[in-house]
Amino acid sequence: MSELRDAAMTSKAWPFEEARAVLKRYEKAPPEKGYVLFETGYGPSGLPHIGTFGEVLRTTMIRRAFETISDIPTRLICFSDDLDGMRKVPGNVPNQEMLKANEQKPLTSVPDPFEEFESFGHHNNAMLRRFLDTFGFEYEFYSATEFYKSGQFDEVLKRAVDKYEDIMKVMLKSLRDERASTYSIFLPIHPETGRVLYVPMKSVNKDDYTITFDDEDGKEWTLPVTGGNVKLQWKPDFGARWAALGVDFEMYGKDHSTNTPIYDRICEILGMKAPEHFTYELFLDANGEKISKSKGNGISIDEWLTYASTESLSYFMFLKPKTAKRLHFDIIPKMVDEYHQQLRAYPTQDIAGQLANPVYHIHNGNVPESKMVVPFSMLLNLASVSAAEDKDQLWGFIQRYAPEATPEGNPDMDQAAGFAVRYYNDFVKPTKKFRLPTDQERGALENLVAALRDEKVALEAIAKKNADAGNADEALPTVDWQDEEFLQSIVFAIGKNHGFEPLRAWFSCLYEVLLGAEQGPRFGGFIALYGIEESIQLIEDGLAGKLVG
Known part of the structure; x- marks a missing residue:
C-alpha cells in the first residue's frame, strides 16, 4: 500500500493531481466535520445529458484518488437545483402548452409533462439518479427544494441577511447598471402564484430575517427568508451552498469559470473556506455546438449504452477533461477499441504507468482482463460484409479466427458483437456507398x-x-x-x-x-x-x- 501511495503522490494523472490539491487543505489538521466533501451540482431544467454524468464520474475518480493518498473519510453529494424557476420550456419534452402555463414556477412545482412523477423536477431527478445508479456510483442525493424547506439552509440564509450588503457589493460589480438597479440576491416565491419572482427588495430586515418587496402587481409582501419561502439567485446560491455544506471540492464546466471568484468570495463572506475546483471544457455536438439539456442535442447516456459498454463511455470522459471534445456517435467505435487497448497494456506497465492508465481510474484499481479477441471496428466491418442481423452470425467468424473464444468465456466480446450489429444497422449501413474500381x-x-x-x-x-x-x-x-x-x-x-x-x-x-x-x-x-x-x-x-x- 505504501508503494501505491508513494507513486500516487507523484503521479501526473489528473485525478491524482486534483486529489493532492484537496489533501493540501488539511495538511495542518484534519477536517472538523470528520470527512472531506466532494459535490456535484445538477440543474434539472431538462433531461439529464451525458455531461452531467461526466461531472459525477470525474469527481468520483478524484474522490477515489484522494482515498488512495489519504485515510480521511469522504462523502460525495449530488445536489439538484430543483427549486429554480423554469425560465423556459425545454423543446424535447411533451405537453409544451402545459409547461408554458407553469413558467417561472420552481421545477418541483411544475407538473410532470410525462405524467409519471410528482413534478417535472422530480422526474428529472429520477432520471439522473437512474443514470448514476446504472454506473454504480456511491453518492448522496440532495434536493434544493428539501434543503430549503427542511430548514437545513436556514442558518446560512440568516447569515446572508446579516451580510447582505457585503454580498451585494460582490454581485453588483459583475452586473450591468440596468440589472444592478433592481437586483437582489434573494428571490421570493410568491405565496399565491407560486412563481419565483425577480423583483427588487424594499427592505432586508435583520431584526427578524425577513424581506419586503412588491410583487409584479404592486402588492407588498413580507416573507421570512427561511423555510423555503425565498431562494437565492444562482450565483450567490453556489457560494452559499458551499458554505452550508462545507464543500471541499466541486468541478464545473468552463462556462462557470468567470464566476469562480464570485462563488469563492460569497462562500468566504458566509464564513467558510472556498472549496478546490476543477474547470472542464464543454462537450460539443456533431456541429461543434455546446450540448444542452434544453436543446437535447449531443448523445444521451441511454443512447451511448445502446451501442457500447459503460466502460467505453467512462474512458471517453477520462480523456483530456480540459480539452473540448466532440460527443457524437461516430466516436463510439474508437473509444471501445482504445479502452481495450489500455486494458491489454495495463499488466505490462510499471506502477507509475498503471496509475496514469485511464483503466486504473475507471475500475478504481481493480482492472479486469480484456477478452476482446477482435476489435470493435473490425466487428463493424464483419457485420457489414456478412449482412449480420444478430451477434450469433458474427460468432461463426469469431470462433474460426479464435477457436478458444466463446460467448460465455468472452462476455465483453459477446456484448460487443451485439453492439456492433446494432451500430452497423443504425449508422454504417445507411451511409455505405460502394464504387467500381479504376x-x-x-x-x-x-x-x-x-x-x-x-x-x-x-x-x-x-x-x-x-x-x-x-x-x-x-x-x-x-x-x-x-x-x-x-x-x-x-x-x-x-x-x-x-x-x-x-x-x-x-x-x-x-x-x-x-x-x-x-x-x-x-x-x-x-x-x-x-x-x-x-x-x-x-x-x-x-x-x-x-x-x-
Missing part, C-alpha cells in the same frame, strides 16, 4: 484474388516488392493463411507492386470498393477474420459490380 485498382484486386488462391503467386508478389525496395535477399515469410501478418504482407506487397502512391490510395480502394466506406480495418486482419474464400468472393463481387446497387 483500371489500376482492377488489376491490383485481380492480383490479390490470385495471391489468396495460390501461395506461389502470394510469395512472388512479396519477393517482387522486396526486390523493388532493394531487399532482394530478404527472407520470405512462412505461409500461414490464418496469420494476419502474412496476409497483410500480401496486401501491402500488391499495393506497392501496382504503383499506388501514396500507398493509402490502395487501402482506400479496398475500403471504398469492397466495404462501401472511406475508412476501414487493417485488411490482413480482416481477411483472417472473414475467411480466405469469403474474402475472395467479396473481391470478385466488387470486381463484377455486384456491390454497387
